[in-house]
Amino acid sequence: MSYQKLAKDILDGVGGKENVNEVWHCATRLRFKLNDVSTADTKKIENTDGVITVVNSAGQYQVVVGNSVAQVYDALTSLPGMALHASSNNESASEKRTGKFNPVSQLMDFVSAVFTPFLGALAGSGILKGILALFTTMNWISTDSGAYKIWNAASDAIFYFLPIFLAFTAAKKLKVNPFVAVSLAGALIHPSLVEIVSNSQTIDFFGIPIIPITYTASVFPILLSIWGLSYLEPLLNKFFPESIRNMLTPLVSLVIMLPLTLAVIGPLGTKISDLFAMVLLAIFGFSPLLAGLVLGAFHQSIVIFGVHWALITLMINNVANQGYDQWLPIVCAAVLSQAGAALGVFLKTKDAKIKGLSGSAAITAIFGITEPAIYGVTLKLKRPFYCAMIAAGIGGAVIGSFEVHASTFTFPSLLAIPTYLGQGFIGEVIGLIIAFFGAVILTYFFGVSNKSVTNLSDQANPNEVVVPVNGQIVPLSSVSDEVFASEAMGKGAGIVPISGIVTAPVNGTVSSVYKTGHAIGIVSDSGIELLIHIGINTVKLKGQHFKPLVKENDRIGIDDKLVEFNLEQIKAAGYDPTVMVIVTNSFNYDQVHVNLEDPNSKQLLHVIPAKPSVSSSNLV
Known part of the structure; x- marks a missing residue:
């Protein structure tokens, strides 16, 4: 695959660089903030080789490309003029023009942009922590050994110094000096302040008590501190002359922001953190079984809309506050259920294309990336997705x-299982077995039909036209209209409808809509080129x-x-x-075959x- 061509x-599909206000990526998606979403050609992008699907949600235009997203992003941002839009932080131009502001979209946008750059390192460190926990539990390694201490430091560093990582990415997002932000975060966890906290001492700052x-x-x-810095820094830059701005703005920023953070912002952020933890704990405390049922069943639905970032933030916050999180083990069931559903499709289908797609998606989902399984297989076939929801619930x-x-x-993935060692681990194993194999079994027996697989396979064939309305297919020559029956307008087929909804039989563009709607x-x-004509003489x-x-x-x-049409009323009015x-450009084709064999x-x-x-000109 050419990443440059795909990028x-x-x-081109999103409307060119002029329509891109901001772009970044997560584990599987390119995330755009577009100036005008209506300009984007979603169907064209979805039909591009290398694109799984497109999701427009939470103020973001998300192009799902799978595991190669980092390479596609690099190719995209290397295109002329695109580097200026990478990891940009402004409100979209459309919001600025219209004055509209969606706080939920902005929050999701901020959270995803802050955590995305180091999620891979965060996940890798977490897996290493889990492996070390497994090794020590099985007495394969001692906590006193040098190997353990070295690997434990490697696994713990990103969590211990998490404020520094967050400060850097938040500063990039909010367009403030990232090194001032990192200095501020580093000061919060400086050994001298950590020691004061450990001794439960209170610092006096010009008569203002600083709570440890x-x-x-x-x-x-x-995050609150860097948000505050994003307001202070522009004011200082306006105040100081350009010749001394580079020194004095960082100086005054640190002098003001660190005490403000320690005295006000930090305690406020801690209270917010505690509040979220208490809310989640209360939900879980009300009924752990019900909480597991709901989150397990619906988590992957949340992923579809790309708003699972808020939950990720709260999970990380729980680990920081409580030393553990009770939601991650449940989410793992939702992830493995999608893998199981994709495997169920793989085992059931005889279609080589769908078998290859579902097999690779199942493997990817086992290791935590569910988008290829969801968008490529289970959601398109629908019933496997529902089977996965039931099993995960x-x-x-x-x-x-x-x-x-x-x-x-x-x-959450197969690799994350060691991080669940400890309280209730046997329940985790049982739950994951139910989620994975339950999804396999339900999908195999109830989730896949020949018709649904045919539908999915047909969508990828550019030389096929699918049935646009439910009913009986009849030869065009049998319809009661001489012009159509004679194939003067082109070859095609008739359908005697049993429902009143016409759907698109191809991926493409509407070239004309008659005023009468028929x-x-x-x-x-x-x-x-197709003409869909509903009824005979219905123009009247x-x-x-x-x-x-x-x-x-x-x-x-x-x-x-x-088109929607009232079938019974049309019949009552005396019309067929x-x-x-009709394929109106039938002359471009050697044959237009009508499927009358398989209803x-x-x-x-x-x-x-x-x-x-073949002519001489073709051979030159």
Whole structure:
């Protein structure tokens, strides 16, 4: 795969660099803040090789590309003019123009941007902590050994110095001097202040008492402090002349912000941190089983909208406050259930393309990256996703009832299991087995049908047209309209409908919508020009009983709703409701095959492109 080409295609799809206000990435997604989301061509991006899907949520336009996201991001930001937009921090231009401000979107945007850059290191350190816990539990290594002390330091460093990491990324996000921010964070966990805290001493700052608080491994205090710095630093830059600004702004920032943080911001952040921990503890305390059931079943639904970052923040905060987290073990069940559902599809389907996709997605999900499984397999087939939710809910309920604790933060996956050693560990094992194998079994027996797999496979074939309305497929020659029956307008098929909804039979663009709503023109991404005509002579109804749901030049994807019509009213008015699907550029194809053999297949037409003629000019 050419990452450079994929990056360029994605950039073109989102409307070019002029439409990009900000871009960064997480473990699997490119996250854009676009100046005008309506400019983005979502269907074009989704049909690009290398893109799994697109999610527009929480104020972010998210392009899911999977494990190669870092390489695609590097290629994207290396394109001309794109470096200026990487990890930018301003409100989107559309928000500035309209004055709209969505606090939830802004919060999700800030949290994801702050944690994303070092989540890999955080996860790796957490896994190492879990492995060390396993080794010491099994007496394979002693806590007094040099090897343990070295590896323990490696696993513990990012958690102990977490405020420094957060200060740096928050400063980049809020566009303040990152080295001043890091200095501020470093001061909070300076050995001299840590010693004062350990001795429970109170510092007197010009008569202001500083309450001793431990800031190592904390989250909210430093984020609030850097947020405050983002207001102070611009004021200082305006006040000081440019010739001395580089020295005096950092000086005054540290002189003001550290005491302010120790006296006000830090205690406030600690209170917020304690409050969140108390709320989560109260929910869990009300019914661990119910908490496990709900979070297990719905966690991956949260991931779909990309708003799981808030939960990640609270999990990290729990580890810092309590020394453990009770939600991570439950989330692990949700992750492994998606892996199980993808494996169930792999075992059940006979379609080679779907088997390859689901097999690779299952392996990826086992190691904590569920987007390929969700967007590529389970969500598209729908029922496997529901099977995974059921299995994860049951598994999560078991884990919750055992009140399993995670000793440190890491991404839930097979590799994270050692971090759940300790209280209720046997319950974790039982819950994960239920979530994974339950999803496999449910999906195998109830989650996959030949029709659903055919639908998924058909979507990827540019030479096929799927059935746009439920009903009986009939030859075009049998319809009661001489023009259509004679194929004068092109080859195609008729459908005697049993429902009143017409959906898109291809990925493409709406080329025309008749004012009366009874007909619509479409051009597929591969160049198939289609006319969908609802009923015979229904133009005389002058739009009655028809409701177009799209307009000219709209991008559409397979199964998107195009037109609603009242089937019974059309019949009552004395009109034949047969829907005709015509390939109006049939002359470009050697053959337009109508599927009359398999009524259970969603395929309606298969076109075979005309072979290019061979001439002397072709041979030069």
